[in-house]
Amino acid sequence: MNDTQTTLNKAIALILQYLESNWHPETKVINSQTADVLKEKLDLTLPDEGVALEELIPVVESYLEYSVKTGSTQFFNLLFSGSSIPGILAEMVTSATNTTMHTYDVAPVATLMEIELIKNLNNLVGFNQGEGLMVTGGSNANLIGMLCGRHQVLPEAKLKGLGNHQLVAFVSDQAHYSYGKAANLMGIGIENLVKVKSDVEGKMIPEALETAIQESLSEEKTPFFVGATAGTTVLGAFDPLPPIAEITRKYDLWFHVDGAWGAPVLFSQKHKHLLAGSQLADSFTWDAHKLMGVPLICSAILVKEQGILQKACSGGGTDYLFHDDENTSYNLGQISLQCGRKVDALKLCLCWKYYGNKGYQQQVDNLFEIASYATEYIHNCDNLELITQPTFLNICFRYLPKENQLNSTAIDQLNLEIRKKLIYSGETFVNQARCQGKIIIRLILANSELQKADLERFFDNLLNAGKMCEATEV
Numbered sequence: 001m002n003d004t005q006t007t008l009n010k011a012i013a014l015i016l017q018y019l020e021s022n023w024h025p026e027t028k029v030i031n032s033q034t035a036d037v038l039k040e041k042l043d044l045t046l047p048d049e050g051v052a053l054e055e056l057i058p059v060v061e062s063y064l065e066y067s068v069k070t071g072s073t074q075f076f077n078l079l080f081s082g083s084s085i086p087g088i089l090a091e092m093v094t095s096a097t098n099t100t101m102h103t104y105d106v107a108p109v110a111t112l113m114e115i116e117l118i119k120n121l122n123n124l125v126g127f128n129q130g131e132g133l134m135v136t137g138g139s140n141a142n143l144i145g146m147l148c149g150r151h152q153v154l155p156e157a158k159l160k161g162l163g164n165h166q167l168v169a170f171v172s173d174q175a176h177y178s179y180g181k182a183a184n185l186m187g188i189g190i191e192n193l194v195k196v197k198s199d200v201e202g203k204m205i206p207e208a209l210e211t212a213i214q215e216s217l218s219e220e221k222t223p224f225f226v227g228a229t230a231g232t233t234v235l236g237a238f239d240p241l242p243p244i245a246e247i248t249r250k251y252d253l254w255f256h257v258d259g260a261w262g263a264p265v266l267f268s269q270k271h272k273h274l275l276a277g278s279q280l281a282d283s284f285t286w287d288a289h290k291l292m293g294v295p296l297i298c299s300a301i302l303v304k305e306q307g308i309l310q311k312a313c314s315g316g317g318t319d320y321l322f323h324d325d326e327n328t329s330y331n332l333g334q335i336s337l338q339c340g341r342k343v344d345a346l347k348l349c350l351c352w353k354y355y356g357n358k359g360y361q362q363q364v365d366n367l368f369e370i371a372s373y374a375t376e377y378i379h380n381c382d383n384l385e386l387i388t389q390p391t392f393l394n395i396c397f398r399y400l401p402k403e404n405q406l407n408s409t410a411i412d413q414l415n416l417e418i419r420k421k422l423i424y425s426g427e428t429f430v431n432q433a434r435c436q437g438k439i440i441i442r443l444i445l446a447n448s449e450l451q452k453a454d455l456e457r458f459f460d461n462l463l464n465a466g467k468m469c470e471a472t473e474v
């Protein structure tokens with residue numbers, strides 16, 4: 001065997017070992033170290049003289065050892081989890097074939113695959129004549145949604161800038177922070193992103209949206225964009241799309257839906273009602289790297305009507321890159337903000353073929369059942385308090401001491417300590433958030449392999465950590 005084969009075989013053996021340990025319930029989710037300690041353990045130096053391929057294996061080993069096992073069924077920290085074998089396979093092939101998505105001639109298979117994937121995602125949303133593109137994350141899909149909205153209201157902004165127009169965009173106070181970044185990048189200013197009030201479950205209140213639009217009109221500003229969210233980041237709320245759509249129609253505003261987290265409910269007959277009215281949107285964000293378990297990054301911006309992506313995003317490149325030939329209409333770079341663009345289509349294609357629509361439906365349905373179980377568990381536990389009744393796969397709660405009467409700040413502190421203790425123990429990885437003025441634990445159910453036993457283990461770990469933290473508190 002030559003050097004390449006030997007090293008790749010060793011690396012594959014290590015990866016398999018890593019994945020198997022991920023699936024073992026006793027494996028720690030993280031070998032947690034502070035940054036200063038970890039720096040000492042890793043060889044981060046870059047040499048003058050290169051090394052033999054095989055000498056890279058120890059680097060891979062330490063990378064695997066100290067990386068967070070996000071595929072573990074005790075990883076509840078972020079809006080993704082799991083080890084997707086078809087996705088890993090696709091990433092290997094994509095790296096080996098290394099190309100860019102700007103033109104059909106350098107990425108023929110990936111281009112056709114991406115177009116077909118976009119068509120299927122659009123069909124699920126209800127955009128039957130739609131277009132779209134894979135982009136570098138849900139944040140950037142939201143940005144492009146906003147850019148399309150700007151192009152609709154002020155097409156001259158592309159060439160001449162905003163002039164005296166004061167554009168205003170509206171999202172709920174629970175929407176993802178990427179909208180603020182989009183407002184910054186587009187030059188409308190972060191203060192012109194209005195955060196509309198949400199109800200106790202975290203859903204945007206349509207009446208509050210209309211009032212906010214009227215206020216901005218009375219200030220002689222130009223409302224242009226409403227971004228609803230399907231599955232908010234902390235509470236997992238789904239904004240009510242039909243009444244929001246009606247308001248956007250009334251005031252002629254671009255209507256974007258951020259489905260980065262919640263979109264896959266569309267696979268489920270039982271739960272797709274949460275996204276009722278998705279076809280009324282003008283554009284839609286879909287992150288397949290979240291609930292569909294595809295390796296990061298795998299996102300799409302979907303648009304209801306063809307043509308606007310090219311108008312809003314195109315610019316340059318025709319002198320050397322985009323040649324006029326029989327495949328011109330397949331050059332996805334013309335509708336993209338990027339030049340070089342990684343192939344993300346293969347991993348979504350292989351995952352979708354592997355699981356099928358039915359597999360995804362089952363995964364979504366199973367996770368909803370696990371969510372009901374977790375909710376019930378919290379209801380029945382004296383030490384735990386739900387923040388709000390979950391509608392999706394975000395279970396937000398906090399630990400409350402049974403006997404000690406602590407004030408709100410002390411309870412916040414206790415919950416922060418519990419989370420820290422869990423992470424340092426490596427047993428469970430879960431996130432905290434600030435919500436309704438309190439520090440809470442945000443339990444995210446994203447791993448399609450999750451079973452009730454994993455949740456029992458999680459709650460056991462958490463309650464033990466709670467008792468230990470309480471004991472040191474008094």
Ligand SMILES: Cc1ncc(COP(=O)(O)O)c(C=O)c1O
Binds near residue numbers: 287
């Ligand atoms: C609702 C929502 N939208 C958008 C994003 C941003 O997605 P990405 O991390 O792919 O940029 C997130 C990330 O968690 C999210 O929760």
